[in-house]
Amino acid sequence: MDGVDRASVRAARESGDPLPGTGGFAGQLTDPGSGRSALVRDVLGRYPCFSESDDPGAWSFDPTDLSDPEPVPAGHVRTADGDERVWTLPDPPAATDDAAAVDAVRDAIAERTAAVDAEGLAVAFSGGVDSAILAARLDAPLYVVGFPDSQDVAAARSAAALLDRDLTVVELTHDDLERAVPEIVRATGRTNAMDVQIALPLYLVAQAVAADGYDRLAVGQGADELFGGYAKVAKAPDDPRLDAETVRGARREVVATLPDQLERDVLALRAAGVEPVAPLLHDRVVESALPLPGHMLVAEPGQGESRGESERKVALRRAASAWLPDEIARRDKKAVQYGSLVARELDRLARQAGFKRRMDDHVTKYVASLVE
Incomplete structure (x- = not known):
């Protein structure tokens, strides 16, 4: 089991x-x-x-x-x-006390990160709030993966400096991508571009961690789904990618995508030689996230960020302020496949190999060619 x-x-x-x-x-x-x-x-x-x-x-x-x-x-x-x-995810009513809701999230995260054994553990660190919580709470080395000019590498360096932590940077090359793609496809059984783009940075940072002698990798998986980190959730009900009429309903839709995503991520990480550790996906953290009202997932312009944009993961950011400087707790960051520039560079490789953007799903066709 x-x-x-x-x-x-x-x-x-x-x-x-x-x-x-x-x-x-x-x-x-x-x-x-x-x-x-x-x-x-x-x-x-x-x-x-x-x-x-x-x-x-x-x-x-x-x-x-x-x-x-x-x-x-x-x-x-x-x-x-x-x-x-046998089991169905609960759908509790929205909490009415914002401060108590944030306290519940903070307490759950504190409890679950305190229970993590640091033996043989490293942290996948991209400089955003999710991985920074793990970095602040876990006594384990930090690793970031990305191309040299990527946002993730820059954000991780600045966040590590703010936290006064050492950081190992795993700089990627095109050769890394070409080598890793067939290995990921074999491990996960997936060739579609999005799955491969997401799995690549996880797989490559995990390989670096394993090569350094660590056999467990702490990851921030689940935070975006549980706490309202996606643009399509923030735009509900106007985003055509979701059916929900409310932010809470949209959050529930994206949580329902977790089993498929986690299957990919776990298989990729294990193929790289590490076992994932995901404290933000523990039942206690899930229980604290499900009752959050819509405005504690996404704050409308004027309630949160001064830029006039919606602030996502409101409750998580407030909870994280207990451990993180405001500059990190409030930081926005791209998804890993974009922040690491893996998606951009895989697209570049596909076009160099003759798979042009005018072709339908050209990156997926390129992935299939690497496997063949």
Whole structure:
């Protein structure tokens, strides 16, 4: 069982509690009474688990072990009879006390980061608020990955200086991307451009960490989804990428995408030689985030930033002010594939290889050519 012991998972299954105080789980359970086996995966899909499409009894945490792997859906139990949903993410009413809501977020993060064992641990650090919380709370070395002129490298350097921390910079080259793409595709089974662009910086920083002797990597995964970090959430209900009519509804839609994203990220990190550690995705942090009202996820212009733009992740930034200077707590940052310039440079490589932008999905075609 990945994540926690089988007794804890069995208790969660019997109670139906979707957030039983774990950092996620996946694996095989055997019913003590009937002796029947079942595969389980927690409500947010924080650990991947697969079985053969025609044989639930043949399973693995690694899809490359199987001939036709089918992921166990998040929140489900898979038996020979099929998949059954056991856990559903709660949808609590919006909190009415902003200060208490921020305190709850701060307390949950403080509790979960304090519980992280620093042995063999490094931190994936991009200089934004999510990874800076981990840097401030964990006694572990900081690593940033990106092309030399990337925003992530510059932001990480400035944030590390503000926190008075050493920083290892992993500077990327085109050769790094060309080497890593087939390895990521083999590990994740994905060739689409967006998945590969997101996985590349994670995979490459993890390889550097593993080469330096660390076997665990702290990551800020989940913060954008839980706390309102996406532009499409801030623009609800006017962004066509989401159906929700409210910011809270839009946040719930993007949280529902976590199982698919985390499957990719975990598989890429493990293929690079490290085990991910994601304190901001622990049940206790999730519980603190779900009741946040819309204005504590996204502050409208005039309520937050002076630039006239919406401020995202409002409650998380306020909670982080206990550990971070304001310059970091309020900092906006691009998504990792853009901040590291990996997406730009992969596009450049695709065009140099003859896959022009006028072609449909030219970067995905380039990725497929590297695998072939």
